[in-house]
Amino acid sequence: MAVIEIKHPLLAHKVGIMRESGISTKQFRELASEIGNLLTYEATRNISTDEVEIQAWDDSTLTVERLKGKKITVVPILRAGLGMMDGVLQLIPSARVSVVGLYRDEESLEPVYYFDKVVEDVDERTALIVDPMLATGGSMVATIDLLKQKGCKNIMGLCLIGAPEGAKAIEEAHPDVDIYVAAMDECLNEKGYIVPGLGDAGDKLFGTR
Numbered sequence: 694m695a696v697i698e699i700k701h702p703l704l705a706h707k708v709g710i711m712r713e714s715g716i717s718t719k720q721f722r723e724l725a726s727e728i729g730n731l732l733t734y735e736a737t738r739n740i741s742t743d744e745v746e747i748q749a750w751d752d753s754t755l756t757v758e759r760l761k762g763k764k765i766t767v768v769p770i771l772r773a774g775l776g777m778m779d780g781v782l783q784l785i786p787s788a789r790v791s792v793v794g795l796y797r798d799e800e801s802l803e804p805v806y807y808f809d810k811v812v813e814d815v816d817e818r819t820a821l822i823v824d825p826m827l828a829t830g831g832s833m834v835a836t837i838d839l840l841k842q843k844g845c846k847n848i849m850g851l852c853l854i855g856a857p858e859g860a861k862a863i864e865e866a867h868p869d870v871d872i873y874v875a876a877m878d879e880c881l882n883e884k885g886y887i888v889p890g891l892g893d894a895g896d897k898l899f900g901t902r
């Protein structure tokens with residue numbers, strides 16, 4: 694199963710608020726970041742830790758676990774992915790950030806590449822792609838393609854909302870990649886928007902349109 698819906702009352706509550714018409718930019722941003730944080734907690738359940746020795750409070754030597762935080766790169770897909778990024782970095786502050794710029798052509802719904810700045814040692818890191826919407830899946834597939842071309846071998850994704858069409862696209866193109874979503878919705882409408890969805894996540898995060 695490449696796309697995993699995380700069922701949790703906190704996520705359901707927060708996604709429900711994000712779907713309301715007239716939500717403020719401020720509240721939409723806060724919720725996108727909070728859900729990014731909660732999804733990170735779930736998605737990182739099985740990432741590896743190192744054992745390190747510390748000097749404990751009573752001067753004894755203690756072996757504790759440390760996250761291999763420097764081995765993760767967070768990959769926001771511009772623009773809307775930036776809205777989830779801070780919530781992810783709150784939990785993994787030492788992660789490096791790699792940015793991928795794509796927008797979806799409104800007519801063809803195909804992803805159009807315009808920028809990337811991916812960390813040089815991405816082949817040694819786990820990539821955590823963040824983007825609120827998995828609609829046709831084209832933008833996520835293109836980002837995974839790009840990261841794999843650069844040598845990245847471990848890739849996960851975090852999205853607020855997924856559509857079955859996007860899940861199918863990921864499972865066909867990249868069955869090795871797990872995408873964690875806070876809600877799996879019903880379908881896409883004739884314009885490629887997720888139904889019920891929450892509208893245009895980028896516009897709501899950036900206050901455009």
Ligand SMILES: O=P(O)(O)OC[C@H]1O[C@H](OP(=O)(O)OP(=O)(O)O)[C@H](O)[C@@H]1O
Pocket residue numbers: 770771772773774795796797798802804824825826827828829830831832833859885893894895896
């Ligand atoms: O699964 P897909 O069909 O590819 O659609 C999802 C993409 O569409 C949105 O970005 P958009 O193109 O609106 O760009 P923006 O973030 O700059 O608003 C969203 O943030 C995803 O990147």
Ligand SMILES: O=c1cc[nH]c(=O)[nH]1
Pocket residue numbers: 826828885886887888890891892893894895
């Ligand atoms: O529903 C959707 C689909 C793509 N992009 C969005 O922002 N929303």
Ligand SMILES: [Mg+2]
Pocket residue numbers: 773893894895896
């Ligand atoms: Mg947009």
